[in-house]
Amino acid sequence: MSSNETLEQAVLRSKEAPSEAQKARFLDFLRKKYGCDFDLVWEKSDDIKAGFILEAGGQVYDWSDKARFEQLRRDIKQKAVSRDQLMPLMRKVLTDWNEDIAPVEMGKVLSVGDGIATLDGLEGAAYGEILLFDSGVRGMIQDFKEDSVGCILFGDDEEIEAGSMARRTGRTAGIPVGDDYLGRVIDALGNPIDGLGEINSTEYRPMEVPAPGILDRQPVNVPMETGILSIDSMFPIGRGQRELIIGDRQTGKTAIATDTIINQKGKGVVCIYVAIGQKASSVSRIVGTLKQHEAMDYTIVINASASDPVPLQYIAPYTGCSMAEYFMYKGKDVLIVYDDLSKHAIAYRALSLLLERSPGREAYPGDVFYLHSRLLERSAHLSDALGGGSITALPIVETQAGDVSAYIPTNIISITDGQIFLESDLFFAGMRPAVNVGLSVSRVGGDAQTKAMKKAAGALRLDLAQYREMQVFTQFSSDLDDMTKRQLVYGEGLMMLLRQPQYRPYSQHQQVILLVSALAHLFEMVPTEDINSFSRDLLQHFENTESSLCNSIDETGMLPDNIRERIIDVSRDFIKETYLK
Numbered sequence: 001m002s003s004n005e006t007l008e009q010a011v012l013r014s015k016e017a018p019s020e021a022q023k024a025r026f027l028d029f030l031r032k033k034y035g036c037d038f039d040l041v042w043e044k045s046d047d048i049k050a051g052f053i054l055e056a057g058g059q060v061y062d063w064s065d066k067a068r069f070e071q072l073r074r075d076i077k078q079k080a081v082s083r084d085q086l087m088p089l090m091r092k093v094l095t096d097w098n099e100d101i102a103p104v105e106m107g108k109v110l111s112v113g114d115g116i117a118t119l120d121g122l123e124g125a126a127y128g129e130i131l132l133f134d135s136g137v138r139g140m141i142q143d144f145k146e147d148s149v150g151c152i153l154f155g156d157d158e159e160i161e162a163g164s165m166a167r168r169t170g171r172t173a174g175i176p177v178g179d180d181y182l183g184r185v186i187d188a189l190g191n192p193i194d195g196l197g198e199i200n201s202t203e204y205r206p207m208e209v210p211a212p213g214i215l216d217r218q219p220v221n222v223p224m225e226t227g228i229l230s231i232d233s234m235f236p237i238g239r240g241q242r243e244l245i246i247g248d249r250q251t252g253k254t255a256i257a258t259d260t261i262i263n264q265k266g267k268g269v270v271c272i273y274v275a276i277g278q279k280a281s282s283v284s285r286i287v288g289t290l291k292q293h294e295a296m297d298y299t300i301v302i303n304a305s306a307s308d309p310v311p312l313q314y315i316a317p318y319t320g321c322s323m324a325e326y327f328m329y330k331g332k333d334v335l336i337v338y339d340d341l342s343k344h345a346i347a348y349r350a351l352s353l354l355l356e357r358s359p360g361r362e363a364y365p366g367d368v369f370y371l372h373s374r375l376l377e378r379s380a381h382l383s384d385a386l387g388g389g390s391i392t393a394l395p396i397v398e399t400q401a402g403d404v405s406a407y408i409p410t411n412i413i414s415i416t417d418g419q420i421f422l423e424s425d426l427f428f429a430g431m432r433p434a435v436n437v438g439l440s441v442s443r444v445g446g447d448a449q450t451k452a453m454k455k456a457a458g459a460l461r462l463d464l465a466q467y468r469e470m471q472v473f474t475q476f477s478s479d480l481d482d483m484t485k486r487q488l489v490y491g492e493g494l495m496m497l498l499r500q501p502q503y504r505p506y507s508q509h510q511q512v513i514l515l516v517s518a519l520a521h522l523f524e525m526v527p528t529e530d531i532n533s534f535s536r537d538l539l540q541h542f543e544n545t546e547s548s549l550c551n552s553i554d555e556t557g558m559l560p561d562n563i564r565e566r567i568i569d570v571s572r573d574f575i576k577e578t579y580l581k
Contacts (some may be wrong), residue, residue, distance in 0.1 A: 010038040010056035013045040018052065030056055039487045039542040042436050047134070062104040062167065062348065072198055107131070109164040110148060115309045116354045117151045119166055125149055128208065130173055131166040135159035138393040139166070140173050140311070143355040150355040152311035154189060172208065173321050176201030177326040182270070185287060185301040188316040194287075201543050205326055211377035219415075221447050224335060224392045227263030227505020228256060230435045230498040235420055238448030239333050239425040240381025240390040242351055246404065247422030248396045252433050253396045255502050256420065257337040258286060260394065263292045263505035266334060270327045272336040274320035277313050277343030280305045293503060313347035324391045328380075331387035336379075342373060342394035345408045362407045369411045376415050404439070418442035432499055437464050450557035453508065455564070458517040460494070463519070467491025486524065493523040496531040510539050511555040517571040518566055534578070541574050542567075 011029055012018060018026070021112045023040055030038045036139070038056060045053070051064035084551055107119035115138060118133075131139045131151055135161055143150030153160070175190035178201040185194035192199050220238035225415040237243045245253045261271045273290075275283045290296045300323060304316035317338050324334040338344070344370055352365040360366045372395075395416065397409050402424060404413065413419055418441045427434035446454050474480060480488075497518050500506070514535055517523065526534050542550060549563060 008044055009041050010054060011041050011043055012052055012054050013043045013048060014052045015044070015046060015048050015050070017042055017044070022052075026052075026054060030054075030312050030544050031240045048224060052247070060104050060106040060167075062106075075140060092178060092491075105168045107149070107166050107168075109133075109160060109162055109166065111162060111164065112153075112160045113204050113459050115157055115311050116351070117153055117157065117160060118148050119151060120148045122149050122166075122168060125168055128172045130169045130171050133160055133166045138519060142351065143357065152314065152351055153309070154311055154315075156308075156386065163240075172206050173315065173318075174204050174206040175322055175428060176203070177323055178202035181280050182298060183296050183300075183324065185283075185303060188302060188304040188308070188312040188319050190319065197406050203326070205322045206313060207322050208374070208411075209322075209325070209378070211374065212380045212382060212386075212580055216383055217380045217387055219447065220381050220444050222333075223448050223450060223453070224260075224261060224269075224333075224388075225245055225267075225508065225509070226256070226260040228433060229500055229506055229511050230258055231256070232432060232449075232453060232506075232511055234437065235418060235435075235442040236445065236448040236453070237392065237442065238381075238444045239392050240379060241418075241442075241444050242376050242379050242393040242395065242416040243442065244395050244397060244416040244419035245420050245422070246409060247434070248399050248412075248424045251422040251424055251427045253398070253422060254286070254339055254420075255435055256340060257394050257396065258289060259502060259505050260335065261290065261299060261337070262295045262503060264298065265293070265295060268333065269298065270324075270332055270334045271295070272302065272320050272324050272334065273299060274302045274304075274336065274338050275316050276304055276316050276340060277306050277347065278303070278337065278339065280307065283343065285306055289503070310347045310350050312546075313344065313369045314351055316342070317344055317375055321391070324563055325378065328382060328389035328391050329387060334391045336393050338375075338393065338395040340398055342396075342398040345371070364407060368408070369415075372412055373415050378410075416478060417444055430499070431495070432502070435498075437461060438468070450508065452512050452553050452557050452559035453515075455559045456517070456519075458513040458519050460515065460519060463580070464491065464494055465495065487491075487530070489524055490521060492528050493526070493531055493575060494518060496528050497523065499532060501532075507554065508557070509542075509550040512553050512559060513539060513542055513550075513567055513571070516559075516567045520568050520571075522568065522571050526579055530579075534575075536577070538571060542570065546570060547578075 012026060027038060027040055047065050053064055054061040105122055105124050107122035110118045110120055125141050127141055127144070131140050131141065133139065136156035139151040139153045141149050142152050145537070171249055176568055179197070180200045184192055184196065184199055187193050220240040222239040224237045224239045224241065225232055226237060240483065245256055247253050261273065264271055273286065274291065283301065283305060287301055288295065290299055302316055302320045304313040320336055320338070324336045327334050345364060348368060348371055349364050353359065357365045375393060379391040381390040384389055395413050397411060399409055400406065404421070421436045421439040422434045423436040426436065442448065470484065471491065474484060497514060517538065522532060549566060552563065553559065
């Protein structure tokens with residue numbers, strides 16, 4: 001602005017009229033800032049309890065009591081002020097005249113509804129920036145138009161009306177994090193909702209950060225054991241992997257995630273369960289189950305239920321990922337479950353349509369792919385230089401009538417490192433978990449298995465494929481030769497072995513014992529309907545008589561030939577004693 005140019009006027013708002021000395025200080029401030037003289041006009045405002053708000057040149061300078069308290073709160077949080085430093089800092093912030101205060105850009109609400117506010121006057125605002133409304137409600141900028149911005153609200157929109165003011169904070173959305181969140185149930189903003197009191201946080205992390213780069217990662221080669229025999233043997237998951245759990249409604253997707261969390265007891269893994277758009281009663285039941293199995297001690301539950309505003313459902317997985325990154329960068333291994341991203345995509349679609357974005361395929365905006373990719377790419381196994389921590393993601397996606405070619409399923413399949421496909425027909429036939437061996441895959445594969453598990457699993461997947469093929473060809477045949485009958489009995493035994501009750505994850509040595517015994521065709525001597533009960537008895541027999549063998553497998557992760565032969569001999573003798581007396 002040139003020195004000979006004079007602004008028409010600057011507006012000063014306050015409850016009490018400024019003194020002549022105060023006016024002179026404001027005019028001097030504006031002269032230094034803009035290099036010209038101003039016509040200062042005072043307007044009375046009862047909304048400002050103390051202090052002043054100055055508007056000039058399209059910018060707002062806020063010296064009100066509210067702004068000073070906000071500055072004090074930020075200083076305390078960002079500078080980690082000790083108790084001894086608190087009083088001097090409060091005195092300085094509340095009494096000092098700070099001419100170098102940054103201009104606070106403010107906007108006026110044009111319209112509000114359905115968790116969306118449209119504002120003008122925020123020309124310098126950034127995407128994802130947090131706005132603070134006069135009512136205390138916070139919002140996040142998610143859309144830009146030529147003369148307005150769209151903001152999603154994290155509180156009750158009934159407290160905001162057309163004409164309300166909102167100020168920029170200059171900060172992106174973030175949440176408080178800390179070790180004290182373990183064992184707690186929180187909402188998408190990090191507030192406790194379990195009635196157990198406040199949570200002490202140690203730092204503040206942004207909700208969205210860039211994913212670790214290639215040089216910041218190392219290969220995925222440490223198992224994240226689920227305790228589920230069919231998954232650990234055929235579709236192993238490694239620490240730092242992203243494995244999709246996909247299937248129709250009510251096919252056991254959440255059950256797999258819950259069992260995996262329960263199986264991490266005593267393994268030093270931090271677990272985070274993010275419920276998106278679920279019924280509050282369902283989340284409460286899951287929390288109760290985790291408490292019953294002593295799994296809440298190392299678990300954080302983040303709940304953005306179906307009754308919560310859509311913006312909270314939208315940010316919930318990012319909240320969970322930021323919480324996970326806090327632990328990952330401390331060198332810990334984290335397991336995070338997103339249940340489920342189908343509802344997350346629906347929440348984002350609702351926001352996008354309310355923000356008047358153009359819908360694309362299935363009414364989802366085109367950037368819904370980027371929405372999930374920038375979330376899931378943050379899962380990683382960090383390099384040793386960064387502490388070696390990891391985030392393992394288990395996103396859940398719901399299909400309609402088994403259609404994996406729909407928009408959201410195909411998007412997430414292309415982002416993840418494999419998928420566990422749960423089939424409705426298998427579920428209703430009594431196969432639990434109802435894992436479809438043909439459509440499920442882990443792109444990490446044997447790298448995420450111990451040598452013991454890799455050797456024990458052997459040709460399991462091939463044997464099951466041969467059984468399914470033979471079953472199809474022989475279902476209409478009445479005359480079968482002995483070899484075919486034996487192959488069918490063997491396959492039926494394997495399928496029955498893979499049926500596993502919920503909340504009963506297997507340890508590594510238990511899985512190895514069952515696989516070695518079954519693939520040695522020993523279970524052919526056991527009636528198919530007795531295999532589940534026999535498996536429990538066999539494992540108990542090994543615990544009682546071969547504890548050193550069990551400990552060796554767990555501690556070394558190896559399966560030498562002598563131990564493998566010992567498992568076969570003990571299992572054969574136990575079967576003879578039990579069924580062939």
